[in-house]
Amino acid sequence: MDLADGNLRSPLLPPPKNSGAGPQKLCIDDMLQKYCGEFGRWQLRHFVLTSLAWALEAFHTMVMIFADREPGWRCVGGGCSAGSGGGVCGLEPGSWEWVGGLGSTTVAEWGLVCGDKYKVGLVQSLFFGGCMIGAGIFGHLSDSFLGRKGSLTVVCILNAVFGILTALAPDYWTYALLRLLTGFSTGGVGLCAFVLATEPVGPSKRGVAGMSTFYFFSTGIALLSAIAYLFKSWRSLYIATSIPSLLFLFVIVPFVSESPRWFLIRGKPNKALKIMREIAKYNGRSLPDNVMLALDEETKEPANGEQKKGENEAKQAISGSLIDVVRSRLMRVRLFLSVAINFLCSVVYYGLSLNVVNLGTNLYLNVFLNAVAEMPAFLLTAILLDRFGRKPLAIGTLWFSGFFCVLGCLVGGDGAWKVVRMACGILGIFGMAGTYNLLFIYTVELFPTVVRNAALGCASQAAQMGAIFTPFVVVLGGRLPFAVFGVCGVVGGLLAFCLPETLNKPLYDTMGGMEGGENAFGPLLV
Numbered sequence: 332m333d334l335a336d337g338n339l340r341s342p343l344l345p346p347p348k349n350s351g352a353g354p355q356k357l358c359i360d361d362m363l364q365k366y367c368g369e370f371g372r373w374q375l376r377h378f379v380l381t382s383l384a385w386a387l388e389a390f391h392t393m394v395m396i397f398a399d400r401e402p403g404w405r406c407v408g409g410g411c412s413a414g415s416g417g418g419v420c421g422l423e424p425g426s427w428e429w430v431g432g433l434g435s436t437t438v439a440e441w442g443l444v445c446g447d448k449y450k451v452g453l454v455q456s457l458f459f460g461g462c463m464i465g466a467g468i469f470g471h472l473s474d475s476f477l478g479r480k481g482s483l484t485v486v487c488i489l490n491a492v493f494g495i496l497t498a499l500a501p502d503y504w505t506y507a508l509l510r511l512l513t514g515f516s517t518g519g520v521g522l523c524a525f526v527l528a529t530e531p532v533g534p535s536k537r538g539v540a541g542m543s544t545f546y547f548f549s550t551g552i553a554l555l556s557a558i559a560y561l562f563k564s565w566r567s568l569y570i571a572t573s574i575p576s577l578l579f580l581f582v583i584v585p586f587v588s589e590s591p592r593w594f595l596i597r598g599k600p601n602k603a604l605k606i607m608r609e610i611a612k613y614n615g616r617s618l619p620d621n622v623m624l625a626l627d628e629e630t631k632e633p634a635n636g637e638q639k640k641g642e643n644e645a646k647q648a649i650s651g652s653l654i655d656v657v658r659s660r661l662m663r664v665r666l667f668l669s670v671a672i673n674f675l676c677s678v679v680y681y682g683l684s685l686n687v688v689n690l691g692t693n694l695y696l697n698v699f700l701n702a703v704a705e706m707p708a709f710l711l712t713a714i715l716l717d718r719f720g721r722k723p724l725a726i727g728t729l730w731f732s733g734f735f736c737v738l739g740c741l742v743g744g745d746g747a748w749k750v751v752r753m754a755c756g757i758l759g760i761f762g763m764a765g766t767y768n769l770l771f772i773y774t775v776e777l778f779p780t781v782v783r784n785a786a787l788g789c790a791s792q793a794a795q796m797g798a799i800f801t802p803f804v805v806v807l808g809g810r811l812p813f814a815v816f817g818v819c820g821v822v823g824g825l826l827a828f829c830l831p832e833t834l835n836k837p838l839y840d841t842m843g844g845m846e847g848g849e850n851a852f853g854p855l856l857v
Contacts, residue, residue, distance in 0.1 A: 356625040359592055360534050360838055362607055366622070369533020370540060371614030377531060378540055380583050382547045384483060384524035387579060389551025390558075390572040391490055391517045393684070395458065395510075396698060397559040398568055399451050400688055401438045403430040420445040434564045441503045452802035454507045455685070461514025463795030469519025470788020474781070478597075479527040480589040482519055487576045487584070489516030494573030498566040518795060521548075522787045525771050530590040530780070531610065534838055538721070541772030542713040545705070545764070552702035556695045591624075592780045596840060600624045626840045656782055665777045666786060668829055670793040672725075673770060675823040677797030678804070679732055679816045680763045683756050685805050686812060704757045705764035712765040720834040721773045725766060725827040732762030733820020740813035752813075759816065766823070776833035780840040 363369050404419055404427050411426045419427055429439040437443060443450045465486070473482035493513040500506035525544055532540045555572065562568040591610075594603035604624050611618050656662040687697040708728075715724055739755030742748050770790070778786040804812050 354621050354623045355619070357622055358625060358837075358840060359595065359603075359607070362618070362622065362624065363531075363533040363610075364535075366616060366618050367607055367611040368614040368616055370536035371610070371616075373610045373613035374532050374536075374540070376613075377588060378528045378543075380587050381483075381524050381528040382544045383579060383583055384487065384520050385544055385547035386551030386554065387487065387490060387576050388517055388520040388524075389548045390555055390575060391494060391513055391520075392458075392462075393552050393555055393698070394559075394568060394572050395455050396685065396688065397436070397555075397694070398565040399437050399443075399455065400694060401444065401451075402435050404428065405430055418444075431563055434566065436565050437503070437506060440565070441506075443503070448806075450503060450507075452806050454503075454510050455802040456799045457507055457511045458514035458517075459681075459795045459798035459801075461511040461516075462518035463514075463792045463799065465515040465518030466522060466788045466791035466795060467518075468515075468788075470522055470784045470786075470791065473519070473523050473526070474593075474784040478589050478593050479523055479530070479784070480584070480587055483523040483527060483587075484580065484584055486516045486519040486523065487580050489513075490520065491573050491576035491580070494569055494576065498569035498573075514795075518791065522784060522791050526775065526784055526787065527587070527590055529772070529775060530592045531588075531606075534835065535717075537776075537838065538716045538772050538834075539713045541775065542709060542716055542768050544771070545709050545768040549702045549705040549709070549764070552705075553699050556699040556702070559698075560695050592840065595624055595626065596781050656778070656786060662778065662782075662786075665830070666789060668826055669770075669774050669777065669786070669790045672729075672823050672826050673774075673790040674793040674797040675819040675826075676729070676763060676766050676770060677794035678801055678819045679736065679759065679823075680767050681798045681801045682804055682812060682816050683736075683760045683763065685801060686756060689805070689808060701757065701760055704761050708761045708765035709768050712769055716769070716772075717834065720832045721769060721776070722827060722830055722832045725769055725773060725830070726824045728762045728766040728769065729820050729824035729827060731820075732759045732766065733817050733824065735759045735762065736813050736820055737817035740810045740817055755813070759820075763820070773830070773833065776836065776838060777830070780838070 357365070368374070406426060407428050411422060429435060431439070433440050437454075438451060441447075441450075469477075469482050469486060472485075473479050477485065490513065493509055493516060497506060497509040497513060500509055525541065528544060529537055529541045558571050559568055562571045588606055588609075589602075591603040591606040594600070594606070600623065604618075607624065608618050656666055684701060687701060688694065712724055712728065735755045735758040739752050739759065742751050742755070771787070774787050774790050775783060804815050
């Protein structure tokens with residue numbers, strides 16, 4: 332080397348590739364794929380801890396099957412033979428008694444039979460009505476100032492308080508009010524837990540992760556059967572199913588992280604980036620020093636774009652609401668279809684779940700078998716989700732469930748036919764559980780982060796409207812419930828034809844980002 336050539340200042344090694352360049356702007360999905368890992372140890376731990384909240388929702392929702400059931404009765408004196416048809420309405424007072432005593436269920440304690448039997452369906456509908464209101468309110472709060480983790484904390488506190496107070500209800504109407512309030516808080520549990528669990532997951536793993544959340548709900552139902560078997564009194568049952576909400580608050584919530592996507596759309600990119608660095612570190616990776624998080628629209632700008640413009644876009648993203656969804660044709664049609672399909676699916680799923688009281692076999696075993704029947708559906712849909720896509724799978728599961736519900740309507744009689752109807756109900760739940768599971772991840776991918784929980788809240792509200800309608804269908808008995816469930820499944824499949832496929836598409840953060848990526852989604856209606 333000629334030292335006289337003035338090359339003493341030349342570096343011995345070539346400069347880094349990005350030396351002198353501005354910061355590299357990445358959206359969260361790109362950062363997860365390139366640097367943090369899409370589903371590493373951090374996401375697995377966070378996913379399991381957050382999804383445990385689904386078991387709590389199962390406790391507070393399905394406890395009505397056991398608490399509001401009509402128990403068996405037996406004769407204790409003369410005049411018992413007057414009750415023809417196996418009912419108690421024609422029996423003389425004092426000639427019979429409830430098996431298990433007056434405190435076994437709400438029906439026994441407050442005499443919710445004969446002319447007051449409608450009150451059983453009423454209190455169940457009130458619970459789902461509360462869920463509908465809570466889903467909308469907490470969907471908005473989790474998108475706004477409370478955040479995903481804050482909203483989940485609030486609903487768990489309310490669930491525990493209202494659940495324990497329900498056990499102390501002195502009369503039916505107080506009980507109905509407390510069930511309404513419990514439903515209000517329960518409506519926010521699932522959607523907050525689902526979004527919080529899936530938002531830190533990368534796009535190629537998000538589908539399977541989202542589908543797996545419902546294992547926790549089904550496991551909760553199966554555990555509820557055992558809890559109800561141990562706690563025969565409805566009051567002790569409500570306390571036993573409320574205490575886990577308190578345990579979740581003190582044992583689980585402190586180890587759950589807020590969603591980095593929520594921090595980003597709230598104009599707190601530093602906090603979002605801190606979480607992303609934690610994810611990368613826990614997964615055995617690292618983030619380069621020159622990377623920064625940005626919204627979808629910002630990543631399309633030059634790295635040295637004006638700061639003011641980025642701030643204005645961030646403010647615009649934060650202001651996203653359902654009003655913006657309605658104004659956009661793309662979002663408006665998707666919201667309508669999501670709401671309609673969720674309503675129809677809810678009628679079938681909750682209808683078949685509540686209808687176990689009419690099967691004439693062991694109630695605890697029936698509820699357990701229904702919960703177990705859901706799990707293979709979750710596994711199968713998770714396996715097929717990324718192979719066939721969201722849309723074909725949604726159509727297939729809806730029609731599968733609808734077919735067996737129609738078949739259950741066509742068969743009648745006792746004996747072996749009763750077993751056939753029970754099998755049709757289990758297969759119907761198998762199909763609809765897969766659909767219900769799929770709809771959450773499908774809805775998440777249909778809407779951008781800034782309005783995702785609000786849209787998911789609307790879909791959840793529609794599902795609760797279907798659940799409100801369900802008890803009045805089940806009480807009719809006979810073949811009619813299966814006929815209604817079958818029609819709902821078939822129509823739901825037809826509506827799913829109008830949705831776009833979202834397999835391997837970006838999870839957009841802003842309305843503008845999704846509008847700009849419309850061509851990537853393909854045609855809206857096919």
